[in-house]
Amino acid sequence: MTAFHPACRPPRRRLTWISPILGLLLILLIYTCHQNASSLPDPISFTYNNGAASSTTTTDCPDLPGLNDIFIILKTGVTEARDKVPIHLETTLRCIPNYIIFSDHDETIGNIPIHDVLTSVSDNIKSTNPDFSIYNRVRANGRSSLTTTDLNPDTNSAFGKPRNPGWKLDKWKFLPMLSETLRVRPDAKWYVFMEADTYFFWPNLLAWLGKLEHQRPYYLGNQMQIADVVFAHGGSGFVLSLPAIRAAVTLYEQDVAGWDRFTDEHWAGDCVLGKLMADAGVGLTWAWPVLNSGQPGEIDFFSEGYHKKPWCYAPIAYHHLGPGQIRELWEFERRWERYGKPTVLYKDVFRYVVRPKLGGTVTDWDNRVGEPPGKPSISLVECRVLCYSDAQCVQYSYDEGTCRVSHVPALGTQKDGISSGWITERIDALVDRMSSCPSAKWIL
Numbered sequence: 001m002t003a004f005h006p007a008c009r010p011p012r013r014r015l016t017w018i019s020p021i022l023g024l025l026l027i028l029l030i031y032t033c034h035q036n037a038s039s040l041p042d043p044i045s046f047t048y049n050n051g052a053a054s055s056t057t058t059t060d061c062p063d064l065p066g067l068n069d070i071f072i073i074l075k076t077g078v079t080e081a082r083d084k085v086p087i088h089l090e091t092t093l094r095c096i097p098n099y100i101i102f103s104d105h106d107e108t109i110g111n112i113p114i115h116d117v118l119t120s121v122s123d124n125i126k127s128t129n130p131d132f133s134i135y136n137r138v139r140a141n142g143r144s145s146l147t148t149t150d151l152n153p154d155t156n157s158a159f160g161k162p163r164n165p166g167w168k169l170d171k172w173k174f175l176p177m178l179s180e181t182l183r184v185r186p187d188a189k190w191y192v193f194m195e196a197d198t199y200f201f202w203p204n205l206l207a208w209l210g211k212l213e214h215q216r217p218y219y220l221g222n223q224m225q226i227a228d229v230v231f232a233h234g235g236s237g238f239v240l241s242l243p244a245i246r247a248a249v250t251l252y253e254q255d256v257a258g259w260d261r262f263t264d265e266h267w268a269g270d271c272v273l274g275k276l277m278a279d280a281g282v283g284l285t286w287a288w289p290v291l292n293s294g295q296p297g298e299i300d301f302f303s304e305g306y307h308k309k310p311w312c313y314a315p316i317a318y319h320h321l322g323p324g325q326i327r328e329l330w331e332f333e334r335r336w337e338r339y340g341k342p343t344v345l346y347k348d349v350f351r352y353v354v355r356p357k358l359g360g361t362v363t364d365w366d367n368r369v370g371e372p373p374g375k376p377s378i379s380l381v382e383c384r385v386l387c388y389s390d391a392q393c394v395q396y397s398y399d400e401g402t403c404r405v406s407h408v409p410a411l412g413t414q415k416d417g418i419s420s421g422w423i424t425e426r427i428d429a430l431v432d433r434m435s436s437c438p439s440a441k442w443i444l
Contacts, residue, residue: 061095062337066206069214071188072099073181075173075234076114076196078107078138079150079166084196085109087323091330092200100184102177104169105138118169120176125260131172134165171269174234175252175259175276182249189214191240197321198237199329201344203337204314208290208442209239217244219277220443222293223286223306224270230284231274236291237317238270247280248273287443289346290316295325297357297411301350302430310346312437328353343440351431354411358395361421367395367412368404368420377403380419387423394430395422 072093076085081103089110093099101109102117118126118135126132137145150165181191190209194200212218218241221232232238240248252259263272274284289310292299295318301310318329332353336344361380377383383403387396392407397420409427412420 062203064095064203064206066210067095067202068097069189070098070206070209071181071185071191072096073177073191073193074099074101074196075117075170075177075193076101076103077166077170078103078105078134078143079146079164080196081105081107081109081114084323085112085114087326088196091326092194092202096202098185098188100181102173102180104135104166104173105143115180117173117177117180120179121172122257122260125264129264131165131168131264135169171267171272172263174269174273175263178240178245178249178273178276179253182245187242189242191242191245192237193234193239194237194317195235195319197326198235198317198319199321199326200237200317201315201329201333203333204290204316204344204440205239207343207440208314208316211442211444212241214241215243217241217247217282218285219244219282220285220287220291222288222291223284224274226268226271229271229275229278231271231277232284232287233291233293233319234270234273235319236288236293237319238287238291244277244280244282247282248276251280252276285443287316289313290443292317293319295320296329296349296353297325298413300408300410301346301354302408302434308441311434312441313346314343314440314442315346315349345437345440347431347434347437354409355427355431357411358409358422358427359424361419363419364414364416365412365420366397366399366415366418367410367422368397368406372404372406374399374402374404377401380421384421387421392426393423394426395420397421 074085074088074093085101086109089112101112101114103114104116104118105114106116107114118132121132126136134146134150152164177193185191192200192205218239219232220240221238222236224231224233259272259276262275263269266272277284286306288306289308290313292310292315298320299310303309321329332349333344336348341348361384375386377386377398378401380398383396383398383405386403387393387405390405390407393405394407394409396403396405397412397418398404399418409422409430
């Protein structure tokens with residue numbers, strides 16, 4: 001059985017004794033099953049155009065009210081663009097009428113131009129600042145000048161990816177990106193910024209923005225803080241209304257050199273943007289959990305944060321997704337729409353995307369939520385027993401003599417040397433105890 005439709009199967013054994021009437025009924029049943037299976041969504045063919053800031057519209061794209069009022073900005077870089085942009089052209093951007101892709105290198109991917117957003121940065125900064133070493137090499141010699149160090153994804157930390165040259169360069173894109181966006185599309189109601197590993201549920205986004213007044217200066221994002229600056233996390237996606245982006249660009253262009261100095265002294269471009277927004281008089285609207293910094297397999301769907309429990313909220317964006325995960329969410333969303341389901345909620349993502357993958361014991365897999373304290377354990381079997389002995393435990397992981405158990409289920413990620421398992425009947429009981437969500441919750 002799939003998550004969205006009953007699957008009919010013919011009997012496994014030949015029934016030679018069936019009467020002609022029953023035989024006819026069986027034939028009709030098999031035919032009906034075949035018709036139902038054939039009614040599933042067919043693979044969608046992809047087409048693109050050469051528009052600098054728009055994608056082609058196709059006949060099978062959903063009619064989403066308000067879609068023409070938003071402008072999508074996807075930010076990427078030369079070290080990742082060819083790996084991460086194509087999946088968006090096939091999925092998240094294929095039905096978007098107005099978008100642009102900014103990078104640190106001019107090129108074309110899938111017949112769509114990718115624009116160097118750093119062209120406006122002063123030549124003095126480019127020639128003297130070590131952050132631009134990769135930029136200058138690629139401009140002079142093309143992609144062939146990229147090294148293995150340049151392409152190293154690095155490990156994300158509290159201070160970003162300090163050993164990744166492309167990540168160091170990325171902070172310089174945020175403020176010029178605002179100016180270029182307003183120049184290209186000066187009349188959108190909303191400006192939606194995403195990264196190449198971000199997934200947006202567009203129907204949820206439009207439903208959310210439809211409840212807000214676009215005439216007001218809105219800065220919507222997943223709240224983060226560095227020192228005294230509260231800002232929207234870039235990877236989670238953030239949204240600016242037209243008055244907000246106008247105010248920010250006006251302030252930035254009054255003192256570009258000053259903001260360049262501030263950017264140089266800082267390590268996080270989204271925090272630099274938060275400082276600009278605050279100085280422009282546009283405070284951040286805290287948008288967690290609808291904008292999330294994690295992927296569905298790694299976040300906590302059940303616990304409270306910032307006085308909110310995600311379960312009944314409508315998710316709008318997830319982060320840290322690979323191309324396969326983006327396609328999985330896109331296909332889930334297409335099936336959801338095809339079968340006329342209401343607004344996607346966090347509970348739906350858990351039940352249909354995460355829950356089917358939980359079960360049994362998996363080697364080289366880490367299902368931990370955060371870092372729960374570990375208990376000494378001599379084996380995976382003993383770790384499983386420890387979990388079963390705690391009535392609230394729903395999952396466990398074993399790593400070199402240490403057992404960790406959790407009252408919150410999560411899928412997790414691949415990690416060598418760790419074994420993880422789940423108690424699925426307890427997870428299903430936990431889901432049954434959660435609220436029924438008569439309507440979607442939003443951040444207003």
